[in-house]
Amino acid sequence: xxxxxxxxxxxxxxxxxxxxxxxxxxxxxxxxxxxxxxxxxxxxxxxxxxxxxxxxxxxxxxxxxxxxxxxxxxxxxxxxxxxxxxxxxxxxxxxxxxxxxxxxxxxxxxxxxxxxxxxxxxxxxxxxxxxxxxxxxxxxxxxxxxxxxxxxxxxxxxxxxxxxxxxxxxxxxxxxxxxxxxxxxxxxxxxxxxxxxxxxxxxxxxxxxxxxxxxxxxxxxxxxxxxxxxxxxxxxxxxxxxxxxxxxxxxxxxxxxxxxxxxxxxxxxxxxxxxxxxxxxxxxxxxxxxxxxxxxxxxxxxxxxxxxxxxxxxxxxxxxxxxxxxxxxxxxxxxxxxxxxxxxxxxxxxxxxxxxxxxxxxxxxxxxxxxxxxxxxxxxxxxxx
Amino acid sequence: xxxxxxxxxxxxxxxxxxxxxxxxxxxxxxxxxxxxxxxxxxxxxxxxxxxxxxxxxxxxxxxxxxxxxxxxxxxxxxxxxxxxxxxxxxxxxxxxxxxxxxxxxxxxxxxxxxxxxxxxxxxxxxxxxxxxxxxxxxxxxxxxxxxxxxxxxxxxxxxxxxxxxxxxxxxxxxxxxxxxxxxxxxxxxxxxxxxxxxxxxxxxxxxxxxxxxxxxxxxxxxxxxxxxxxxxxxxxxxxxxxxxxxxxxxxxxxxxxxxxxxxxxxxxxxxxxxxxxxxxxxxxxxxxxxxxxxxxxxxxxxxxxxxxxxxxxxxxxxxxxxxxxxxxxxxxxxxxxxxxxxxxxxxxxxxxxxxxxxxxxxxxxxxxxxxxxxxxxxxxxxxxx
Numbered sequence: 001x002x003x004x005x006x007x008x009x010x011x012x013x014x015x016x017x018x019x020x021x022x023x024x025x026x027x028x029x030x031x032x033x034x035x036x037x038x039x040x041x042x043x044x045x046x047x048x049x050x051x052x053x054x055x056x057x058x059x060x061x062x063x064x065x066x067x068x069x070x071x072x073x074x075x076x077x078x079x080x081x082x083x084x085x086x087x088x089x090x091x092x093x094x095x096x097x098x099x100x101x102x103x104x105x106x107x108x109x110x111x112x113x114x115x116x117x118x119x120x121x122x123x124x125x126x127x128x129x130x131x132x133x134x135x136x137x138x139x140x141x142x143x144x145x146x147x148x149x150x151x152x153x154x155x156x157x158x159x160x161x162x163x164x165x166x167x168x169x170x171x172x173x174x175x176x177x178x179x180x181x182x183x184x185x186x187x188x189x190x191x192x193x194x195x196x197x198x199x200x201x202x203x204x205x206x207x208x209x210x211x212x213x214x215x216x217x218x219x220x221x222x223x224x225x226x227x228x229x230x231x232x233x234x235x236x237x238x239x240x241x242x243x244x245x246x247x248x249x250x251x252x253x254x255x256x257x258x259x260x261x262x263x264x265x266x267x268x269x270x271x272x273x274x275x276x277x278x279x280x281x282x283x284x285x286x287x288x289x290x291x292x293x294x295x296x297x298x299x300x301x302x303x304x305x306x307x308x309x310x311x312x313x314x315x316x317x318x319x320x321x322x323x324x325x326x327x328x329x330x331x332x333x334x335x336x337x338x339x340x341x342x343x344x345x346x347x348x349x350x351x352x353x354x355x356x357x358x359x360x361x362x363x364x365x366x367x368x369x370x371x372x373x374x375x376x377x378x379x380x381x382x383x384x385x
Numbered sequence: 386x387x388x389x390x391x392x393x394x395x396x397x398x399x400x401x402x403x404x405x406x407x408x409x410x411x412x413x414x415x416x417x418x419x420x421x422x423x424x425x426x427x428x429x430x431x432x433x434x435x436x437x438x439x440x441x442x443x444x445x446x447x448x449x450x451x452x453x454x455x456x457x458x459x460x461x462x463x464x465x466x467x468x469x470x471x472x473x474x475x476x477x478x479x480x481x482x483x484x485x486x487x488x489x490x491x492x493x494x495x496x497x498x499x500x501x502x503x504x505x506x507x508x509x510x511x512x513x514x515x516x517x518x519x520x521x522x523x524x525x526x527x528x529x530x531x532x533x534x535x536x537x538x539x540x541x542x543x544x545x546x547x548x549x550x551x552x553x554x555x556x557x558x559x560x561x562x563x564x565x566x567x568x569x570x571x572x573x574x575x576x577x578x579x580x581x582x583x584x585x586x587x588x589x590x591x592x593x594x595x596x597x598x599x600x601x602x603x604x605x606x607x608x609x610x611x612x613x614x615x616x617x618x619x620x621x622x623x624x625x626x627x628x629x630x631x632x633x634x635x636x637x638x639x640x641x642x643x644x645x646x647x648x649x650x651x652x653x654x655x656x657x658x659x660x661x662x663x664x665x666x667x668x669x670x671x672x673x674x675x676x677x678x679x680x681x682x683x684x685x686x687x688x689x690x691x692x693x694x695x696x697x698x699x700x701x702x703x704x705x706x707x708x709x710x711x712x713x714x715x716x717x718x719x720x721x722x723x724x725x726x727x728x729x730x731x732x733x734x735x736x737x738x739x740x741x742x743x744x745x746x747x748x749x750x751x752x753x754x755x756x757x758x759x760x761x762x763x764x765x766x767x768x769x770x
Binding site: 009011015042051125259264265 | 388390396397400428441446481482488493495499510623625640644649653
């Protein structure tokens with residue numbers, strides 16, 4: 001008796017693969033985990049300390065639905081100091097992770113049947129939020145020619161009368177590639193002309209290794225049509241705390257407040273207090289050391305995967321993912337991922353979790369484990385392939 | 386450019402009233418708060434300690450989407466020891482508060498246009514979840530004759546071909562009244578015959594003062610059609626932590642898992658670890674002392690409100706609310722609530738937040754403040770009315 005809403009939503013195949021990997025581990029097998037989309041570092045100590053202090057003091061009651069005013073202000077201050085961008089704290093709504101931010105953003109702007117455009121491959125939850133809200137998906141197949149990102153041309157070619165929003169992500173999950181900045185401006189302008197919204201997922205925006213860190217909030221002219229999604233999960237290493245944020249156009253903030261009151265009341269209070277320590281200099285020092293480590297891992301893994309015969313046409317610039325063609329080895333990347341797991345204990349994510357566009361010849365490697373473990377994984381792959 | 390989905394959702398009027406109350410307080414006015422639906426007690430120390438311990442140990446990564454296995458088991462054990470009811474931990478899904486539980490339950494079972502029946506007056510978010518998911522509301526006006534609860538007769542009279550679910554709550558917010566147990570069984574049977582679901586909100590079920598505590602999970606025959614919603618927020622005093630649960634029919638658990646993976650990933654990890662201490666004997670001792678205090682407050686406030694001229698036709702048996710007719714004083718309870726706030730600094734919630742059924746002649750008193758403050762509120766009301 002499931003709703004058709006539910007039947008339209010795909011499960012994450014990697015979850016079943018992860019469960020199988022854990023089963024093998026309990027049987028004593030040694031598994032190299034390159035499937036997990038979660039940083040392997042601990043939450044920085046200043047954040048831990050702030051969380052503990054808040055709980056000890058009894059700061060565990062509801063906050064306003066839009067979040068702790070001090071945290072909204074801290075994020076606004078961060079945009080100012082980091083990017084020299086002035087954003088009113090009133091436009092910042094704290095959410096239970098980026099998931100809550102996407103739910104607020106899409107719930108506020110789309111009706112049943114409205115179309116939302118996004119790139120394939122892309123983060124699977126984005127598609128499923130649209131299905132959940134009875135919207136229509138416009139999945140655009142992207143390839144190396146645009147660094148797996150949408151372009152103005154894609155928008156023009158695929159635009160429909162009922163297209164209400166476009167979702168982009170920079171860096172992208174699963175490809176780790178960046179949006180071209182001038183293209184982002186052009187898309188913002190186009191979306192504004194259509195009276196629609198550009199939702200920019202900046203969850204991994206601080207994990208860009210060329211120090212080319214930016215935000216769509218810098219595009220001043222089109223802020224009424226840009227919605228930025230962000231989170232303390234990835235760069236700030238606060239996954240399980242569940243706290244993120246949305247930077248919303250002025251005209252949508254009251255709607256998001258109303259929706260937040262109803263659908264989640266507020267983000268968890270201990271996590272919000274903990275996140276207040278995320279922008280402290282001593283925290284940033286720790287986070288930058290983690291980022292350096294991710295950078296080293298990418299520089300280790302990328303050439304070795306190429307040497308093994310994986311085709312990586314666009315060099316990933318950020319996040320902690322490498323999206324690689326495995327067409328040299330297989331035309332069934334789903335079976336390929338299970339073969340690697342069962343035969344050599346290497347866990348990776350099959351392309352099918354990120355869409356339908358050539359998914360059967362792609363896999364995603366996550367470098368969320370130490371260089372020693374990556375080295376072990378590469379050794380096993382080298383012996384096997 | 387708001388979605389019509391958003392325009393259909395009502396704001397909580399009490400939020401504006403609360404904001405005004407806080408404004409008056411910053412001006413130095415003394416406000417008696419009887420509008421707040423949040424217990425005024427601290428989270429019990431064993432829960433605080435467990436939360437701190439988990440964070441200190443770095444237990445802050447994602448849990449499975451269905452929650453920490455140990456917490457699912459602890460809840461199952463609680464049903465066994467407290468109610469002598471055997472529930473598999475596999476049927477228990479941990480959620481970010483009861484809000485997450487309602488989102489999972491309704492998201493899993495209803496499609497656009499499906500109808501959901503509920504009582505008016507009732508908890509406002511329930512109506513708004515249905516609107517958010519493009520479902521149809523069937524609001525049934527209830528009165529003192531059924532203790533403000535739905536009955537089998539209501540279901541029969543209002544049933545439509547597309548009715549997919551019924552939501553009931555015991556005790557109810559705002560009325561504090563209970564569902565008749567035999568009526569609950571009859572409704573379960575009827576709903577099963579229709580191939581639909583009965584969603585039972587048991588958020589306040591431990592806050593029943595006659596010691597007549599029960600759960601719909603005891604109705605063995607109809608478990609495939611009953612979905613129980615619960616939370617650590619109210620009885621366990623963990624509001625801002627954001628952790629609740631749903632007990633789902635076996636056949637819906639996989640769908641809820643899939644949906645949880647997509648829409649919120651998992652409930653906050655520190656809160657889940659903290660909640661493991663919620664069933665400890667030393668915690669229960671503290672919680673029962675809070676409950677005793679709520680009981681005393683009800684026994685203090687109820688007769689005094691009646692003496693003042695408020696009509697309370699059904700004695701509230703639980704939660705921390707009294708739903709009272711103010712028809713002796715006004716036919717505009719919204720204006721009445723603001724008058725009391727501005728003139729005597731007494732904050733209460735107007736009926737309009739709970740529906741449309743005679744909402745203009747009802748208000749809700751929450752006894753989430755000390756007897757001394759309730760006494761002060763009663764004194765002010767007595768002088769003013």
